[in-house]
Amino acid sequence: xxxxxxxxxxxxxSVGDRVTITCRASQSITSWLAWYQQKPGKAxxxxxxxxxxxxxxxxxxxxxxxxxxxxxxxxxxxxxDDFATYYCQQYNVYPYTFGQGTKVEI
Amino acid sequence: xxxxxxxxxxxxxxxxxxxxxxxxxxxxxxTYAMSWVxxxxxxxxxxxxxxxxxxxxxxxxxxxxxxxxxxxxNSKNTLYLQMNSLRAEDTxxxxxxxDWSSGWFDYWGQGTLLTVSS
Numbered sequence: 001x002x003x004x005x006x007x008x009x010x011x012x013x014s015v016g017d018r019v020t021i022t023c024r025a026s027q028s029i030t031s032w033l034a035w036y037q038q039k040p041g042k043a044x045x046x047x048x049x050x051x052x053x054x055x056x057x058x059x060x061x062x063x064x065x066x067x068x069x070x071x072x073x074x075x076x077x078x079x080x081d082d083f084a085t086y087y088c089q090q091y092n093v094y095p096y097t098f099g100q101g102t103k104v105e106i
Numbered sequence: 107x108x109x110x111x112x113x114x115x116x117x118x119x120x121x122x123x124x125x126x127x128x129x130x131x132x133x134x135x136x137t138y139a140m141s142w143v144x145x146x147x148x149x150x151x152x153x154x155x156x157x158x159x160x161x162x163x164x165x166x167x168x169x170x171x172x173x174x175x176x177x178x179x180n181s182k183n184t185l186y187l188q189m190n191s192l193r194a195e196d197t198x199x200x201x202x203x204x205d206w207s208s209g210w211f212d213y214w215g216q217g218t219l220l221t222v223s224s
Contacts, residue, residue: 001168034210036151043201043214044151055212087151091209094165096141096153 002026002090006099013104019075021102023088028068032092035064035073038101039084047086048073078104108132108213110202115218122192122222128185128202128215136160136180139205142187144198145217152198155187156205170196192222 003026013019023033031051036044046055048064051071061076075082083106088099114126126142141156155176156165164176175188185202199219203211 032209036211038151043216044211045214046210046212049206049210089151089153089210094156095167096156096209098151098153101150 001095002029002093002097004088004090004097004099006086006088006102008102009100010103010105012106013078014106015078015080017078019078019082019104021073021086021088021104023066023071023073023099025069025071025090029090029092031067032090033064033066033071034089034091035062036087036089037082037084038087044087075104108204110204110213110215112200112202112215112218115200115220117221117223118192120192120194120222120224123188123190124192124220125189126187126200126202126218126220128187130183130185130202130204133204133213135178135183140178140185141203141205141211142176142185143201143203143211143214144196144220145201146198154200157185189220192220194222194224196220197222 005024007022033051035048038044047058047062052064063074085101085103109131111129142154157176161178173191177186199217201217202215204213206212
């Protein structure tokens with residue numbers, strides 16, 4: 001199975017900060033990577049797919065980059081609504097696997 | 107509006123069985139692959155199983171292979187997960203998720219909680 005490792009596990013930031021979350025795959029997944037945001041008690045919501053494609057309706061302050069085994073999710077200017085947990089997911093091969101999550105807190 | 111509504115969760119004893127359902131609406135259900143993803147309370151996400159649009163192909167995580175069976179009824183726009191030989195570690199919120207095209211999920215249900223008691 002492909003292991004997905006996110007860092008950091010927790011990130012403390014302030015409104016307006018630029019935030020970067022890293023996701024590393026244990027083997028190449030080319031660009032088959034998605035990023036999700038999850039708030040407490042809610043289902044995940046997709047932000048980015050195919051490593052860098054912004055899902056319709058997602059604010060442009062979110063961006064994704066990377067290929068192969070290293071990927072990043074960047075929030076250019078953190079907003080109050082962005083405090084949540086973020087997960088990466090590889091869909092290059094079954095079984096699909098998620099990172100352990102990065103909690104962005106105040 | 108796309109809606110995915112899970113049902114069937116509850117409390118079951120270790121070794122027992124349960125079937126989850128996911129009722130889909132707002133899109134052409136028969137043309138999309140679907141998955142089940144679970145989340146242990148307070149923990150991360152774990153993909154459990156997937157099924158192709160026709161139901162002809164199914165995939166499972168190693169942790170549930172041989173115990174869980176995914177299926178769908180395209181005439182009823184419903185996805186199922188039959189869970190047998192349940193273990194304490196199967197306790198989780200189970201989400202159904204719509205696969206947009208190649209393995210990422212554009213819509214998720216609200217989840218249904220399964221608790222396996224020992």
